[in-house]
Amino acid sequence: MSFQILGTGSFLPEKVITNEELSRMVDTSDEWITKRVGVKERHVCTTESNTDMAAAAAARALESAGVSASELDLILGASVSADSISPGMASMVQNKLGAKCPAFDINAACPGFLFGLEIAAGFFSRGTVKKALVVSSERMSGLIDWTDRSTCCIFGDGAGAAVLGQGDSYLASELHTQGGNDVIDIPTGWGNSPFYQVEQNKSCVHMKGQETYKFAVTSMVNDIRSVMKQAGISGEQVSVVIPHQANLRIINEAARRLPEIAAEKFLVNIQEVGNTSSASEPILLDKAARSGLIKPGDYVVMAAFGGGLSSAACVIRW
Known part of the structure; x- marks a missing residue:
């Protein structure tokens, strides 16, 4: 027994920064960024917190799955940019959703969501959970040196989530x-x-x-x-x-x-x-x-x- 994905959700902040706008902040250009990285624009938080984005993505994933927060047996959060060290992002998402299950964070950088799926698979294989939420949220705009053109042009903010249920789809x-x-x-x-x-x-x-x-x-x-x-x-x-x-x-x-x-x-x-x-x-x-x-x-x-x-x-x- 592993799991199957019951539903997915995501959230992007409303504010968008284009390459042209970025070129007015730091020594770069649309041509330079497009050629070296491939990014044309990125979403950045203005008032949204990391938790806000995570909770919004999680709520959309629950809606997609037809699952209520009260049905969740586990919440795993993946982030390098949580709002606080403690409580962790997963705990804050649990609170916002009104869930009553265990919740904890994973810090494995960019592969964090996939590490989260693997951890969830362990819980499913032991039969200790029936429904789980894995959510990743990153407010990278708060971790960037906006004077460094080699990094500030790359990153953006956003969140994504998946609701998992019992099944054999994780191969x-x-x-x-x-x-x-x-x-x-x-x-x-x-x-x-x-x-x-x-x-x-x-x-x-x-x-x-x-x-x-x-x-x-x-x-x-x-x-x-x-x-x-x-x-x-x-x-x-x-x-x-x-x-x-x-x-x-x-x-x-x-x-x-x-x-x-x-x-x-x-x-x-x-x-x-x-x-x-x-x-x-x-x-x-x-x-x-x-x-x-x-x-x-x-x-x-x-x-x-x-x-x-x-x-x-x-x-x-x-």
Whole structure:
């Protein structure tokens, strides 16, 4: 017993920042951003909190699934940008939804949603839950150095969620971590102690682009091939691939190295939303589900990579 996805939901803030607007804030241009990253615009919070977005996406997922908050047995939250360290995002979502189940957060950076699915699968396999919610929400605009053109053009804000029920649709998974902060780092601001003598980096995203690119492409290709083999499916049988929306060049290169899967099956929305970290996969999954790109019985492959360095992939039968 694993699970099946009963419904999906997503939320994007109303405020949109285009490349042209960004070029008036920092030394960049639409041409530079489009060529290097593939983003044309991104949504950013003005009054919405991380919890607000998560709760909105979760409510839409519950509505899609036809499930009430009172039926949930577990809430898992994935985020690197929760409003507070404690209580965690999942706890705050539980409160907003009016649910009464255990809730806790996962910090696995961009693959966080996929790590959450794997954790949920463990609860289902033990028979301790019947319905669960996995929600990812990221307010990356609060973690960006808006004077650094190499990072501020990439990220956006948003949330996505999935309601899970008992079933056998979670067919295969792959999780990896190679610990270290030398490639991607988001330091926390532990500056209150008058006794701590170590200088700390600025609390924002620090990323080495070339190293991230190499890790991302290699991990995505290897992880997708691994989960396809585990699930016993061919590239022709894959209906859609939901790749992490970090960089269009990364997605295109991974697709090129996976010729067994038709390139058009790799879905993208990075042009409109940017990199929303762990919310990337559920936002795109919700869009694909609601637009009819995924049909019952379809094989859906999801793959993500990010800080940790971590990567993950899975195969789900819709």
